[in-house]
Every structure is written in C-alpha cells, then in structure tokens.
Amino acid sequence: MTTAKKAITISAFLAASALALAGNVNLARASAGSPQTCTVGSECGIGEFLYDDEYTPITTPDICSITSRYPDGTSYLDNQNMPPAAESDGWYSYEFTAPATTGYYRTQVCCTVSSELLCVDKDFEVTDAATSSDPDAIASAVWGYSSRTLSSFGSLAGDIWSYSTRSLSTFGTLISNMWSNSSRTLTDPSLTSGSIATKTDLTNATGSGITSLTTEINNVKDTADDTRLLLEKLVNKPIIEYSLEDDVPDLNSKITETKAVANQLYVNNQYIVSKIGTLIKNYEKTAESQVLDQVIELNELAGEESDVENTNTLYGSINWINDSWNWDEGEKINAETSNLKEGLVSIQTSLGSGKGDKSAKKDLQNLFTNSVSLEKLIGTATDIQSDGTLYGKIKKTESIALALDGRQSEVEKLLTNWDSVRGDKDLMTKISDLKRKVLAVNQVPKGSVVLDSKTADANSPEKSQKNSLLSMRGLLVANKLLLAKGASSYIASSWLEEGSVIIKSLVINPSKLISQEAILKYYLPPEIREEDVLSHDDLLSVKYDVEKNQYYVDGKIPLRVNETRVLAIRLEDIFVIGKDEVDSFRSQAIDLSRPLEKTSYFAQGVTLKSDIDASLDKILSLQKKAITPEQRIRAYREALIEKNAVETKLAKLQDLVTLAASTGTLFGFIGSVNALTVWGLIIIMITGFVLMVVFMKKASSGKSKSRKGKGEKQGPTGISTSERSVNVGRWIKFGISFGVFGIVVALASGFIVAGVVSNSVRREMETSQNKDNVEEKKQGDAITPAPVAEDKTKTNAVGGQEIVRINVPLGSKLNLREGPSKEDKILAKLIDSLDAVKISEDGDWVNVAIAAHLLPASGKTSGDAGLVGEGTVAGWVSGDYVEEAVTSPNAAEDDVKEEPTVSVVLILNTSTGWLRVREKPSGGEITKVLPGEKYRLLGEDNGWYEIELQDGTSGWVSSEYTSIVSE
The missing domain is CATH 1.20.120.660 (IL-4 antagonist (De novo design) like domain)
Incomplete structure (x- = not known):
C-alpha cells in the first residue's frame, strides 16, 4: 500500500501544481489540466518552475530545453534552450510566435539536474483568431424567429402563457385559478378557510416567540458559563510540584x-x-x-x-x-x-x-x-508565520524559539565572562539594553514583574547586576516552558540568585476567566536542612518528605486572572568547601608522608599523597570556575566526591604510617604480645646471669684445690700432672655448661617466637577468610536486614563470661535470628567465623552477644533492635556451629585444616607500591590494591586473575604480580 500511496500522492501533486523528480528536484507547472491554446500569429510562451526538495528555486542556465512537433508529426522546435527568468524564481520558459498551421502540437520539456533527467508533456493547440459576433444573428439562431431579439421579445409572453391577460407583470386570474377556491389562504394548514396573515399578526407572533426564545437562550448561556467556570477550576487549576533539578525543555x-x-x-x-x-x-x-x-x-x-x-x-x-x-x-x-x-x-x-x-x-x-x-x-512547508495554518504556527514558534535562544546566549555570555566584565563601566548599559531585548521577545503575562523583583541580600552593585542577568535567564526559561506547554497550561519555573542562595519561583495562573489558588510544592536541594532555610515568603512553609528524605516548601498561592507572581526562598550558602579545610587536608597529607621516607612504604605513600593533592586541587578549581549559584551547587557536589576520596586516602596513609612504625621496632616485628616478649627476655637474661655466677664459683674452687697439691710431680712446663688433669676437666665442664646455656636460651626464644608467629598467622587467616554467601545448615532464607548504627570502638562483646566460637563454613552463610527458631526474624548474616559471648541456650539454639563492628556492613540490624550494650548485637544461632573458643595456636591450626581450602590471590610487592585493578583483562583501571592484601579468586583468563574486592564487586589483576595461596 505504501508504494501505491506514494504514486497517487505524486499524481496528485502533478494535477495540482508540481512534478516530483526522483532524488532531490521538483519540476512545477505553471498550470495543469487542458493543453495551452495559442492563436495564429500571437506571442505564446511555455514554461515550468524548477525547485529542489526544500522548495528552493533552481536557477542554473542551460539545463532545460523544449521540443515540439507540427500536427502532422514533423519537427517544429528541436531541443530549444529554455533560459531561467531574471527574477531567479526557478521559472524556465520559451517564447515564440504561434505558427499559421492550426492543430495540436505535441510538445515536451526536459530538465537535467545532477545527472538526473525528467521530461514533462507541455502540449499546446494553435487555433484561428475569433471573429466578431452579430447579436441579431445570434438571436435569430437562438430563437429561430426573426422578430425575436435579445432586446425585444415580440409576442413571446403571449405565446408562453397562451392567454392575452397573462404577462410577466400581471397575473390576471392566475391566483384564483391556482387555488380554485377564494377561501384558501396562507394561514390555514388545510387551505379550506381563513385569511392571509397581516403584518401585525406576524409581528405579534414573532415578538412573543423571540421573547420566549431569548429567555431560553439566556438560560442556556448561564448554564454554559457555569459549566465553563467549573471546568476551569478542574482543568486549569495550577497544582505545581517541581524542584531545581527539573529539566528545561529542548x-x-x-x-x-x-x-x-x-x-x-x-x-x-x-x-x-x-x-x-x-x-x-x-x-x-x-x-x-x-x-x-x-x-x-x-x-x-x-x-x-x-x-x-x-x-x-x-x-x-x-x-x-x-x-x-x-x-x-x-x-x-x-x-x-x-x-x-x-x-x-x-x-x-x-x-x-x-x-x-x-x-x-x-x-x-x-x-x-x-x-x-x-x-x-x-498548509504547506512554504507557509509563513502570518498564515493561519499548522505550518505557519510551526514557523512562528520556531522564530520565537530562535529569538529566545539568541537572548539567552547573550545573557550566558555575560555570566560566563563575569570575572572580566564585572568591572566594565558600560556593564550597566549593556544589562539595560539586554533587558529591553528580553522584554521584547517575552510571552509570559506581566513578565516585567520578574525583572523588577529585587533580592534583599543583594546589597552590592555587583550582586544586583548579576541578579539582573540571572532573573533575565529565569524569564527566558519560563518563556520556553510557556511555548512548549501552551498559553492555557500552568507554568512554574525557578532560578537562583545571589545573596546567600536565593531561590526565585515564578507561578502563572493560566485561566483567563477566574481567580484561583495555586498549590505550590518546591523541593529544596538534598543538602539543605531546615536550619539552612533563612527566610521565605509568608505564604510558604518548610516541610520534610520522609520518602524522599528531602525538605520542601509548600503553600497555597492566591492568583488573580492570568496573574504572574514571583516567590523567594533564602538559603544558607552551604555549597562551598573552604580553603582552610583544603589546606588542613593538604597539611595532614604532608605530615603523614614524612615518616614513610626511607621505608618500603615510601612509594605507596607518594602515590597516595599525589592523589590527595590532585583531588584537593580539583576541589579548588571546580569552585573557582563556578560563577552562578547553579554552577556553585554542581561544583560543590563534584567537590564533595573528591573530598570523600581525600578522607579515604588519608586513612590509608595513616595505616601505612602505623605499619612503617611497627616494622621498625623489635616488638613490632614480633607481634602484638609485647608483655610475653618482655618477660621472656627478662627470664633469659636472669637465667644466663645465674649460670654465669655458678660457673665462676666452680672455676674459683678448682684453683684453690690445685694450690694444695704441692708434693706432686711437675712436668717440663712446671705444671703438675694433677693440675693439668684438673684444667682439662674444668674446660670440659665449661663447654658443657655453655652448650646447655645456649640450648636453653635458644629453646626459650624459639618457644616465644613460635607462639607469637602462630598467633599472628591465625589472626591473619581469620581476617582474610572469603566473604561468601552464608546459609544455615537447616533450611532458611537469608534476608538482608537494615543496617545498624556501628560502634567504632572495637571492644569485646559483653553480656556473659563464657566465650564461644561461632564457626561459619566457608562458602556458606549463617543467620543470626531474633529468637530460637527458623521462623524468627533474621537480624544479621554472618559471613566469617568469630568469637562471641554466650548468654543462654534453648534446645539446639544458643543465645550469643556479638560486637557490632564484627558484623558485615550489609548485615547489621536497623535501629536499636537486638542491642544489649553499646555496639553489641544479641541474637540466636544454631548450636551446630557453636563451640568453645580456641585458645591455643595448635587448636586454631587444626580447625583451619578441617575446613575446605579456598584459593585466594596474594598481592606481591611491586615497584610502585600498588597494583592496578582493571574492569576486564587489559581494560580500564577501576581501583588499586596494596602488596600483602588477599582477595578471593573468582576466575582466570590468559595471565589475568579475577578477584572479589572488599565492596563485593570484581576486577582483574595481572598474575605477574600475584600468587595463588590456599586457605
């Protein structure tokens, strides 16, 4: 059907005014229908209009020609050029003198545009010139009687009426003959009696009828007016709900x-x-x-x-x-x-x-x-603005939109270059001229109210000038809304001005019949709290939307017929991160990076400090470039993201400083059991001192005995045989004592170090367990509870003296419930094994108290539900997963061996001090990880490992700087 539709549409165009050329050209006829007629010897012209697809005239010379043949088929015009008209309106024509041969001339006009050819028939007919007419001859021919002419009818009237008393002006007895009864009148429906109505009769009858009809019409009008007003109240009542983030129509x-x-x-x-x-x-x-x-x-x-x-x-x-x-x-x-x-x-x-x-x-x-x-x-695409057609309205709307865009670009130009133009002595003149231009294109009723409204806090000429530009931009945006919605729809628009932060709201009553109340509801920026609202119009009040977690102002605004009102709300300017705060962050980064010099963490510290400096510089740059209040709010929101990143990186920098400080000391190297280490060293030193005293005493007693043996035989060296044997025995005893002393010291040191290292390994394995999904051994769905307030002070759980160990199998999840059954509400999901305080038992269930900070972020309770102490959550777990707390390293090691092994990725040392995590192998960077950190292995692909990050997302790292370990 589509092909047929196009063909018929083209034929309709041919019949009306134009021919469609395939591609991009239209050839239009000056007239269509019957062939053109030319008289012998007269000047005759044949032509066509030529347009492109946009109805733009084509004026290229030497592209159209005409060919014509005599009625007998011989050539009359052979490919004669048709030049374009001097007016450049797309008219191509050929003028000639009509030949003496009469008849039908087959004629064709052809045009070539962009290598495309279109030919159209332009046949014409040549006839003899008409001769003058004789009225008498015409009359004779028409009436067939010589005495009848166009000015004299002769006996025509008598012949028509066949009666001498009947004429065109006198009816004779015609009336009585027609009615056949003199009593028949125009007033009796049966035509049997009565008389013809007089003028008075008609006047009286119509007068009473008109009065009655007028009364009925007035009643209908009153009813229609009442209905119309009711519809106005129902249809055009302005119920306005909007916010600063609402989009301006394009x-x-x-x-x-x-x-x-x-x-x-x-x-x-x-x-x-x-x-x-x-x-x-x-x-x-x-x-x-x-x-x-x-x-x-x-x-x-x-x-x-x-x-x-x-x-x-x-x-x-x-x-x-x-x-x-x-x-x-x-x-x-x-x-x-x-x-x-x-x-x-x-x-x-x-x-x-x-x-x-x-x-x-x-x-x-x-x-x-x-x-x-x-x-x-x-209408058609060529219609102009004044035409009352759809295309004319589109042209008019487009013209207004272009004018509004032009004025708005002028306002934006001044605001963008505000730092350079605010000191210009001609600035006020430019603003006044621009104000007149804006009012010239304004379509908003009483739009001058917007430009005349003043801001109370704009107490400097510079702020007043900027606010004038901001109000002009607000009025232009309102005009665009009015243009898009139509004059009969309500309009609500807002903009910001200087003076803290001023929100101006424009409200228009669309009704041209009645006054009414507009219900205004304007949502404030999410960052604003009630105390940040400094002032507002008396008709407005500040309220809180629980669902949106956002404050708003609302009120009922009385509006007269087609009235425009401007309302103001003044806010505290909280949308700024001060330079003092930025300098404080920068100073902290410098102080924290200094202790990392000449340590293995120096590269990581330099990277973090560089990122912090870049974020702080971006904060200052964003806020410096913000000129208008809207830009300032957007810049603040972007800067807030950078500020949060700075705080996170400062925390990482503090962790590096702590690590660097602990690895530089003996106690830090050994571990966190400093008391055990100190007492062990003290015992070793005391034991060594005692052994040394005993040895010295033995040695001195041996010398005294050797002096008493004077009668013994001496050797060549002057030393007696008994003395020599005593010296040998003494050295043997010394060696044995020294060896025993060394063995005791080595065993004591080894025992202490082994204990410390074992405890450190156990703690590391506990904190690096995989964060998998958890489920109970028995059937039960894990429901993510709402988050609970987290206690940042890491204290042990309270509520009982018996410490138990809750074992969560790897690859599983364990529910902490409100009561001792699977039907009770789930308070939290346990992902890792942990220690807890046992409160009581009920069958196969154990009531425990767990430190809140040990719970996963997504598994804490909401509010104070289940809290038994500060930062502690109480609940019930299945007794199958509860056992006495492990106290020895060996026991902990045995527990680890009993659980299934899980492959984790250990991050190795790199030259930069960190390793990039990418969204896919060889893809873009999403974050960084540090050497020594462990992550669950999700998969691998050609030299890349997919790991699970701490926030639950995944990423890819190069296997070159990692190692796979089992836990």
Missing part, C-alpha cells in the same frame, strides 16, 4: 520532531485527497466492492480518536501535536479530522450494507470537501 529538538509529524500529517491527507478524487472520477467504472476496499483503507489511515503513539494516522499525528503544544490550530485540525472520520465511517457502513450505491458518490464529494478543508488548515 525546543529545537521538539520543533524538529514536530516538523516530522506535520510532514507525516500532510502526506497522509494528500493521499486521502488524491484517493477520494480518483474514486469520484472513476466511480461509474469502479465496482462497489473496490470502492468499499479503498474506503476501508482510508478509514484505517484516518485512525482512531484514541491514537497517541501511532503518528502514522491522521488522529495520531494531530493528537501528538495537541499534547505537545496545545495550539488552537491543532484543535481546528482535530475538529476537521473528526468530520472526515465520520464521513468515512458513514460511507463504509452504507457500502457494507449494500444500500449506498446511489448516495455513495455524493457522500464522497462531501468527503472530498472535508479533506480539502483539512488540507487548507495544515
């Missing part, structure tokens, strides 16, 4: 879309016009079933009154335009479309019942009249 894109819909409407109607015209022309030759099929097709093309989304129908297109613009032209087109639709339905019904053969053609003619009327209301 008029340019909306107008472009409107043009496309209007073009579709135009093409569909042209198709209907041409189709109905063809049906009327060929009605006698077309079978009734074929007529019915084509009427059904046209009925479907007209669509239904409820069509909104489908713009391929007449109703769909016009409904879209009415919903988008609310134009009067759209309402007229909608009414004419309804008439067309009713006619199509009527014809379809009569033809379908087999009773419409006689009246269908007449109905089609009426339908053709409706479609032509619709065509006039739609």
